[in-house]
Amino acid sequence: MAIHSIYERRSIRKFQKEDVPIEILNKILDAGRVAPSAKNRQPWKYIVFGNEQKKEFLKAMESGLQREEKGFTDLPESQYGIPDARNTLRIMQEAPIIIAVMNTNGKSPFLPIGNDERITEICDSLSIGASVENMLLAAEEMGLGALWIANTCFAYKELTAYLNTEEQLVCAVAIGYAGENPRQRPRKKFHEIVEYRL
Numbered sequence: 001m002a003i004h005s006i007y008e009r010r011s012i013r014k015f016q017k018e019d020v021p022i023e024i025l026n027k028i029l030d031a032g033r034v035a036p037s038a039k040n041r042q043p044w045k046y047i048v049f050g051n052e053q054k055k056e057f058l059k060a061m062e063s064g065l066q067r068e069e070k071g072f073t074d075l076p077e078s079q080y081g082i083p084d085a086r087n088t089l090r091i092m093q094e095a096p097i098i099i100a101v102m103n104t105n106g107k108s109p110f111l112p113i114g115n116d117e118r119i120t121e122i123c124d125s126l127s128i129g130a131s132v133e134n135m136l137l138a139a140e141e142m143g144l145g146a147l148w149i150a151n152t153c154f155a156y157k158e159l160t161a162y163l164n165t166e167e168q169l170v171c172a173v174a175i176g177y178a179g180e181n182p183r184q185r186p187r188k189k190f191h192e193i194v195e196y197r198l
């Protein structure tokens, strides 16, 4: 049941070597396909990497992180996040499958953007978030582990050059059989986030 998966899902950062059967992968991606989206624009596209292709994709991520570490930074106020991005890259190397999540209407975050475009992009990002969460819940329900990854931002230019696309790389998802069983991470208390005005 969906509500069970919502409470049982965890970010998985250790994976077993075992491959993910293509039928299961297709079911996960199809759960992403049917998500709600602003104006039903369905602004998502998924590029699935495994084996040697995954290694090539992650080489692009490695060179982006190296550039950032050498100080040629695109994100000067986010430098504190680079060690975490390194750790994420290690997790991505271990996971059998990496899905690059594209916004087909989006542009590079390093280009200027007008008000209307910003609103559209916010709505498209929300839609893509719904689609990714559908996939994470489907993965959980089918006994797989997954990690939602935004640390791709540190290698944005290298990754989109490797993908040879002008579309926006929003994030990535790592999928595989979990090699750990983490406890629930802390959450704000119900009363901290809900205000009833009945």
Ligand SMILES: Cc1cc2nc3c(=O)[nH]c(=O)nc-3n(C[C@H](O)[C@H](O)[C@H](O)COP(=O)(O)O)c2cc1C
Pocket (backbone or CB within 6 Å): 009, 010, 011, 012, 013, 088, 147, 148, 149, 150, 151, 152, 171, 184, 185
């Ligand atoms: C948009 C988004 C981006 C994230 N990016 C990363 C990431 O790059 N690396 C990572 O290890 N975890 C990443 N996470 C996972 C969060 O750290 C995790 O969801 C949070 O700590 C709560 O843990 P839980 O998912 O196990 O409940 C991301 C999560 C979201 C929603």
